Amino acid sequence: MPSTKGDVPLISPAQNGLAAENFIHQSMAIIMEDAVKKATDVREKVCEWRSPEQLKELLDLELRDGGESESKILQRCRDAIRYSVKTTHPHFFNQLYAGMEPYSLVASFIVEALKPSLYTYEVAPVFTLMEDAVLRKMIEMIGWEEGGDGIFNAGGSMSNMYAVNLARYHHFPDIKEAGLSAVPRLVMFTSQECHYSISKAAALMGIGTKNVYMVPSDNRASFEQRPCCVYFDVCNTIKRNSLCVCVQGAVPFMVNATAGTTVLGAFDPIQEIADICEKYNLWLHVDACWGGAALMSNKHQHLLKGIHRANSVAWNPHKMLMACLQCSAFLVRDKTNLLQRCHSSSASYLFQQDKFYDVSYDTGDKSVQCSRKPDAFKFWLMWKALGTGELEERVDRALATARSPEYANVCFWYSPPSLRNLPDGPELWKKLHTVAPVVKERMMKKGSMMVGYQPHRDKANFFRMIVISPQASRLDMDFVLDEIHNLGKDL
Amino acid sequence: MPSTKGDVPLISPAQNGLAAENFIHQSMAIIMEDAVKKATDVREKVCEWRSPEQLKELLDLELRDGGESESKILQRCRDAIRYSVKTTHPHFFNQLYAGMEPYSLVASFIVEALKPSLYTYEVAPVFTLMEDAVLRKMIEMIGWEEGGDGIFNAGGSMSNMYAVNLARYHHFPDIKEAGLSAVPRLVMFTSQECHYSISKAAALMGIGTKNVYMVPSDNRASFEQRPCCVYFDVCNTIKRNSLCVCVQGAVPFMVNATAGTTVLGAFDPIQEIADICEKYNLWLHVDACWGGAALMSNKHQHLLKGIHRANSVAWNPHKMLMACLQCSAFLVRDKTNLLQRCHSSSASYLFQQDKFYDVSYDTGDKSVQCSRKPDAFKFWLMWKALGTGELEERVDRALATARSPEYANVCFWYSPPSLRNLPDGPELWKKLHTVAPVVKERMMKKGSMMVGYQPHRDKANFFRMIVISPQASRLDMDFVLDEIHNLGKDL
Numbered sequence: 012m013p014s015t016k017g018d019v020p021l022i023s024p025a026q027n028g029l030a031a032e033n034f035i036h037q038s039m040a041i042i043m044e045d046a047v048k049k050a051t052d053v054r055e056k057v058c059e060w061r062s063p064e065q066l067k068e069l070l071d072l073e074l075r076d077g078g079e080s081e082s083k084i085l086q087r088c089r090d091a092i093r094y095s096v097k098t099t100h101p102h103f104f105n106q107l108y109a110g111m112e113p114y115s116l117v118a119s120f121i122v123e124a125l126k127p128s129l130y131t132y133e134v135a136p137v138f139t140l141m142e143d144a145v146l147r148k149m150i151e152m153i154g155w156e157e158g159g160d161g162i163f164n165a166g167g168s169m170s171n172m173y174a175v176n177l178a179r180y181h182h183f184p185d186i187k188e189a190g191l192s193a194v195p196r197l198v199m200f201t202s203q204e205c206h207y208s209i210s211k212a213a214a215l216m217g218i219g220t221k222n223v224y225m226v227p228s229d230n231r232a233s234f235e236q237r238p239c240c241v242y243f244d245v246c247n248t249i250k251r252n253s254l255c256v257c258v259q260g261a262v263p264f265m266v267n268a269t270a271g272t273t274v275l276g277a278f279d280p281i282q283e284i285a286d287i288c289e290k291y292n293l294w295l296h297v298d299a300c301w302g303g304a305a306l307m308s309n310k311h312q313h314l315l316k317g318i319h320r321a322n323s324v325a326w327n328p329h330k331m332l333m334a335c336l337q338c339s340a341f342l343v344r345d346k347t348n349l350l351q352r353c354h355s356s357s358a359s360y361l362f363q364q365d366k367f368y369d370v371s372y373d374t375g376d377k378s379v380q381c382s383r384k385p386d387a388f389k390f391w392l393m394w395k396a397l398g399t400g401e402l403e404e405r406v407d408r409a410l411a412t413a414r415s416p417e418y419a420n421v422c423f424w425y426s427p428p429s430l431r432n433l434p435d436g437p438e439l440w441k442k443l444h445t446v447a448p449v450v451k452e453r454m455m456k457k458g459s460m461m462v463g464y465q466p467h468r469d470k471a472n473f474f475r476m477i478v479i480s481p482q483a484s485r486l487d488m489d490f491v492l493d494e495i496h497n498l499g500k501d502l
Numbered sequence: 503m504p505s506t507k508g509d510v511p512l513i514s515p516a517q518n519g520l521a522a523e524n525f526i527h528q529s530m531a532i533i534m535e536d537a538v539k540k541a542t543d544v545r546e547k548v549c550e551w552r553s554p555e556q557l558k559e560l561l562d563l564e565l566r567d568g569g570e571s572e573s574k575i576l577q578r579c580r581d582a583i584r585y586s587v588k589t590t591h592p593h594f595f596n597q598l599y600a601g602m603e604p605y606s607l608v609a610s611f612i613v614e615a616l617k618p619s620l621y622t623y624e625v626a627p628v629f630t631l632m633e634d635a636v637l638r639k640m641i642e643m644i645g646w647e648e649g650g651d652g653i654f655n656a657g658g659s660m661s662n663m664y665a666v667n668l669a670r671y672h673h674f675p676d677i678k679e680a681g682l683s684a685v686p687r688l689v690m691f692t693s694q695e696c697h698y699s700i701s702k703a704a705a706l707m708g709i710g711t712k713n714v715y716m717v718p719s720d721n722r723a724s725f726e727q728r729p730c731c732v733y734f735d736v737c738n739t740i741k742r743n744s745l746c747v748c749v750q751g752a753v754p755f756m757v758n759a760t761a762g763t764t765v766l767g768a769f770d771p772i773q774e775i776a777d778i779c780e781k782y783n784l785w786l787h788v789d790a791c792w793g794g795a796a797l798m799s800n801k802h803q804h805l806l807k808g809i810h811r812a813n814s815v816a817w818n819p820h821k822m823l824m825a826c827l828q829c830s831a832f833l834v835r836d837k838t839n840l841l842q843r844c845h846s847s848s849a850s851y852l853f854q855q856d857k858f859y860d861v862s863y864d865t866g867d868k869s870v871q872c873s874r875k876p877d878a879f880k881f882w883l884m885w886k887a888l889g890t891g892e893l894e895e896r897v898d899r900a901l902a903t904a905r906s907p908e909y910a911n912v913c914f915w916y917s918p919p920s921l922r923n924l925p926d927g928p929e930l931w932k933k934l935h936t937v938a939p940v941v942k943e944r945m946m947k948k949g950s951m952m953v954g955y956q957p958h959r960d961k962a963n964f965f966r967m968i969v970i971s972p973q974a975s976r977l978d979m980d981f982v983l984d985e986i987h988n989l990g991k992d993l
Binding site for chain 1: 564567587657954
């Protein structure tokens with residue numbers, strides 16, 4: 012791809028189209044071979060571990076004045092793939108996403124090639140309509156019979172942030188202009204098992220993490236039997252201005268319920284929490300980023316019973332439903348254009364009102380982002396190909412394969428033979444705490460699989476295995492147990 | 503890709519790998535032909551306009567219980583491409599991004615196939631190191647000789663949000679926990695030409711849009727001759743607690759300077775603003791999302807003179823440098839881990855401290871996102887291929903082609919023959935205001951090119967043409983003028 016030098020001859024294009032196409036063509040063959048076929052082949056490694064120091068040398072990261080030849084760049088592509096973790100491999104159980112979804116992948120490729128951005132219908136006509144279609148269908152599955160609104164965005168953390176902002180704006184619309192200095196101290200409620208993005212949102216939005224009241228959870232589920240009402244009683248809650256006001260002078264404005272917690276896969280009792288929210292006029296947000304997929308399944312949708320009573324929902328099809336990263340929806344029951352009113356700034360260079368088409372299709376002003384990727388297309392295409400029926404089967408299969416008491420999160424300790432006869436007590440747990448990190452190190456270095464671990468509240472380090480991919484079968488479940496034993500039996 | 507039905511046989515994979523590969527392979531041929539070759543061919547249309555109503559019928563958007571055949575899905579791929587705007591076409595001048603960058607595109611494809619997420623080194627070793635390498639090089643080009651920190655994120659709006667949060671946290675670290683109710687009313691300064699994301703950030707973060715003090719601009723540049731000091735004088739600013747406090751009792755904490763405004767392409771005088779910020783101990787953020795590319799050019803970097811004095815910088819390589827969407831960096835001069843301290847929540851399921859490698863490589867807790875795409879790779883690969891030298895030539899070429907007094911933004915009115923003899927006055931401008939929308943409608947329906955228009959302050963609708971792609975030559979500049987005349991000469 013020759014370029015122009017010095018006094019630039021502007022008369023002709025400075026990019027050689029044919030050479031570019033040829034390069035892309037060659038790269039596609041590498042991607043197909045290494046990043047699709049080999050990456051998902053159960054006989055291959057999940058990762059080829061290198062330490063940061065080793066990898067820095069292998070990759071030659073430095074950016075220089077001169078460019079490199081195409082053959083060298085192709086080799087860099089191969090290396091980038093080689094040393095990356097294969098999250099699509101059947102033995103990747105490490106995060107809340109996994110597996111290779113061919114239709115969604117193709118949709119991703121199309122998006123990358125076309126470079127659309129979703130602010131106006133004019134620039135992204137196809138993807139604007141597809142986003143609308145997917146949101147409407149998700150709203151239907153939530154059970155909001157009157158409809159609703161929504162937006163795809165850059166991840167579940169951002170969806171939760173949208174929820175906090177909408178809840179706040181709903182109760183105190185003046186905050187948008189006047190800021191928080193114009194209102195009393197605001198507080199919100201969530202369980203201690205919620206995702207950390209709730210606290211991050213509170214910090215970013217000026218609410219403050221200590222104004223997120225963490226409701227204690229029982230051992231399995233997220234909220235205790237009687238959710239935040241317990242807390243409200245403690246506060247001697249009184250009603251004032253249609254909102255509860257705690258004695259400390261703070262004003263509660265929302266409750267976040269979690270449908271599918273990150274570590275344990277627990278579901279908050281949405282019905283009970285909705286009762287409280289209705290009684291005290293609090294915004295109910297359901298973080299169903301992980302658990303929302305159960306809405307696809309007749310067998311499992313009971314886990315989210317009452318979700319239709321929520322004011323807003325976060326739901327990430329890139330998790331159990333396997334859409335390509337990222338595919339994350341924020342949905343709101345409101346029909347008064349709250350999302351737009353809360354976030355709009357009416358930039359005149361994008362949202363001209365004298366356009367020749369119906370500008371209600373220009374959805375960009377609902378967003379806190381400016382350029383925004385058309386992530387809904389990655390879900391739309393696979394939904395078209397599979398139908399709701401096969402999406403349901405996938406969820407049912409994953410949960411049947413996991414056979415966990417809590418969704419698709421399989422949480423367990425591996426106890427090596429040397430610990431099996433120790434009496435229950437601090438010494439046992441102290442030793443058990445050290446097992447998972449060593450087994451994890453060994454599985455990474457061998458590259459045989461990836462399963463996460465963590466400590467949790469008062470519990471010593473345990474494995475958290477997430478089962479999603481239809482490529483994973485019962486044989487793979489057996490493999491995981493055998494492999495952990497092989498890697499840790501000497502400990 | 504047959505699936506399992508009813509009582510799911512979990513013994514074997516439920517996804518047919520070979521069929522999936524075959525589908526991806528066929529799709530790649532379509533993408534290559536329609537979304538790469540045809541999309542960038544100057545003889546083809548930039549868009550094939552359909553109204554929302556027509557397009558809804560053509561696309562059959564509804565999501566159903568049953569799936570569709572592969573051949574039907576392939577046709578859906580062709581249709582999605584066909585009716586999408588070709589932002590990579592040489593005659594797309596509508597946004598602050600354009601053109602097809604083959605190396606960056608291939609990097610995007612790799613990312614989509616591998617599905618990495620950038621929270622920990624363990625899950626994204628290659629891309630974690632590449633992000634670090636790109637950030638360090640960008641920091642070098644800004645001129646922060648002592649180094650700095652940074653993070654790629656989901657767009658310039660988010661970078662500006664990071665800046666506001668860091669500035670606030672730097673002055674009032676208690677806000678993270680206690681919220682804004684614990685501090686006086688905060689105010690920030692920016693020019694009235696700044697991007698709308700500054701106001702959106704203020705709204706979202708609880709500061710409030712009316713606490714964003716908009717400093718008047720002159721006719722060309724963004725800030726007036728003597729930037730915010732004008733405002734400070736008006737406020738009878740006094741110094742207290744190392745921060746200026748206006749008489750109204752509000753506390754200024756940051757100034758946003760814009761390097762390359764969205765509509766006019768103007769650059770704020772960073773040196774003068776930095777003087778003020780140093781004098782009053784205000785955080786200086788430079789929104790160089792659009793103008794940052796000039797740092798690559800010896801000839802044009804003077805536009806950003808003084809940027810090394812900024813506390814933070816937003817810079818989007820997906821704009822003039824043509825990395826695939828999105829590729830957006832937030833950079834901060836701080837060396838005390840401010841980014842991490844401001845945003846961390848130390849989730850134990852991701853950021854275990856007993857890992858077997860140096861966990862300082864786990865950068866995810868710097869982010870307000872949880873899963874995050876490795877966008878830096880899209881810039882790293884093209885930088886390796888082109889070298890800094892060719893990136894510089896691209897910038898020089900774009901600015902030479904634009905020959906605009908303000909960066910690559912070419913802003914102009916088209917006056918049809920019928921208006922050319924009218925005297926200057928309200929009637930002329932009222933008529934001129936109606937010309938651009940009609941010309942725009944006609945160019946969209948013909949599909950010959952895309953150029954934006956907008957009103958601006960007291961100015962009637964004018965065209966704003968953005969010149970970026972090395973595929974666009976002087977012939978294409980001539981084409982735009984001729985075509986606007988053809989489309990509008992009867993008005």
